[in-house]
Amino acid sequence: MVYSLPEEVLEHVFSFITSDKDRNVVSVVCKSWYEIERWCRRKVFIGNCYAVSPAIMIRRFPEVRSVELKGKPHFADFNLVPEGWGGYACSWIDEMSRSYPWLEEIRLKRMVITDESLELISTSFKNFRVLVLSSCEGFSTDGLSAIAANCRNLRELDLQESEVMDLSGHWLSHFPDTFTSLESLNMSCLGSEVSFSALERLVAMSPNLKTLRLNRAVPLGKLSTLLQQAPQLVELGTGAYSSGIRSDVYSALSKAFLGCKELKGLSGFWDVDPSYLPAFFSVCSRLTTLNLSYATIRSPDITKVINLCPNLQRLLVLDHIEDSGLNALALSCKNLQELRVFPSDMYVADANVTLTEQGLVSVTQGCPKLQSVLYFCHQMSNSALITIAKNRPNLTCFRLCIIEPRTPDYLTHEPLDIGFGAIVKHCKNLSRLSLSGLLTDRVFEYIGTHAKKLDMLSIAFAGDSDLGLHHVLSGCESLKKLEIRDCPFGDTALLANVAKLATMRSLWMSSCAVSIGACKILSRKMPMLNVEVIDENGTLNPKLDNCLVEKLYVYRTVAGPRSDMPGYIWTMDRDSANKI
């Protein structure tokens, strides 16, 4: 006889299982576990909003409280995805408003959301608490007014890097007098001024406010006022960080920062006047996160700050930090886990900025907990990469961008194959990798052989032939996201690995050598994939099989072909106007 635990007990046990992956595993143990699990799943993460439909999600998980959706492909961040591509939140919001009255959290990334949808959110979910719109667009401050006015229990409003139509700075005044629940506000992406009095009022009536990220337009003089109202802040994003020569502003600011005993993270710092930097030195010893990536200050100033932050775990900075600043980082910040160095000039190597591969090597040597790297530079060598790999086998994310495409090892003029090969060989838990520099098919052989835990791979201007792509698709067992641009990869490798594509979230290939004929074959062979050919220029002749496609986006789905495709996308669907 088989005894099984009562449902309530199982449900209680499942309530401790929060990770999506674990929940998914639990749900396939048996039918009764599937049933119990689906009724008690509270959080759903959908990495590709077109992989499943709202109806399917709602049917399976009727009691969800938190939904996270991602829309456009990652390369949309770099203007590679044309306007009108899709990623519309509308149908999701509509259906959830009908079926999830108790929904509390919505997180969207790279999606298009309208003011109407924002208004619908604000009126449909009585217990709505968290709205995160990361790199989204399509809405204005009017939509934000609706959220402010109607979401009585709002805790978090985060507009991270979204494009918002700034119609009025008064949306903040729509928060009612009784509104006291705000814990986190990120409006750093807003272009124009918000009403300062409304902002001040809001901060004053939010005793639980922990995160406040202001936009550039909030002048430095006002920052001290806000800090005095909210000394309990844990994360602060300043506005513009200069104010002419005003000693009263400086002393007020300095005093305000002294009062912030809980501050752990700082960001903002647009338009920095270095003479104002010491105003926040009093909080440096507690800082775990510092984002100076908008601050065009010189290396000595940056170094001074870093030397005061021994507990730093996460640093974002411009290449003005130079090798000297990175050396200081390596000496001072032994708890560093993540480093991101952004370019200050996109195109020409600035003779005044000496940031080379040495800086990165120093940091990997000096910071034993370093796991995540994003590094823009102008030169790299195989020996540096090998040293980095041996220094930091615990790297999980390594994104290197050598600014000029196809740059070889500057010492030997060889491709950087063996350097990146060392990275994948030594860093056994590497889950994200971005390649750059001169690379042949060889590097992909190394990746296919060693990068067994790799989840996401970004390739640009690399490789010689289809063999490169084949190595990746056939070797990288954990690969879920692959994005490729300007590589000589084409039909052969793609068609030799069609089954692999069904195990991945998505594949993006632009300016490669894939033909429309191969896309047709792929579509026919793999009905569970949506094969979308983007033809922005209108030059594609789908009848000519060997016509090359501009951009290709392939993803697995249980929702069939999508119904909101713009005219420049071709698919195999019989019903759509654009068929191939």
Add this chain to the structure above:
Amino acid sequence: MELYLGLALSSSASSCSSQFDLNCHESTIPVHRSNKRKHDDDDDDHVPQTLPLLVWNNFCCNKNQLNEEHDQDHDNDGDNDGEVESNSIFVRRRNIGGVIGWPPVKLCRRKVCHRKIGSNGGGSDDGDGGGSKSMYVKVHMEGIGIARKVDLNMHQSYQTLVHTLANMFGKCYGDVKLTYQDKEGDWLLAGDVPWGSFINTIQRLKLLKK
């Protein structure tokens, strides 16, 4: 002519579709030649070239088109023929006319790191936004031959102006001094008079190194 590529595939390779055999597919699959510099021109005779119209500064680009009708219009078309010096042309290209989406930096960062005239961040060249009046003046940077222009109506303070100008020339705010020539032809240090008076009298700007 067809090319057969044999690969030692692992036993876990599934169905026929994973055989790396070009003969196994319906349509004509383009065959790639490795586009390494080292290859001789002789190779061109044996293998049909099907590479797309990509221009690399390091490589010979073959513009042989596979199909007459299909005319790809890549943004990085330009100097195609022959090998191009590695560091010369590519580095000088600006965003417009350069390679789209490279380097991979989000728009919000581009706006700060490489501010275009009028601070519109990489979009239209001329002050198209909003139909407001623009007031462009010339800006020289000490030591740099080519001058720029800046729209003074986009600014309301010396701070933002100096920051914008410093960024334009790839300098740091703290490393430069701003001077201007007034209606009387005199050169003065910027910052002494209120912004409004400054706007009324300024003719041209010059950034000096500190």
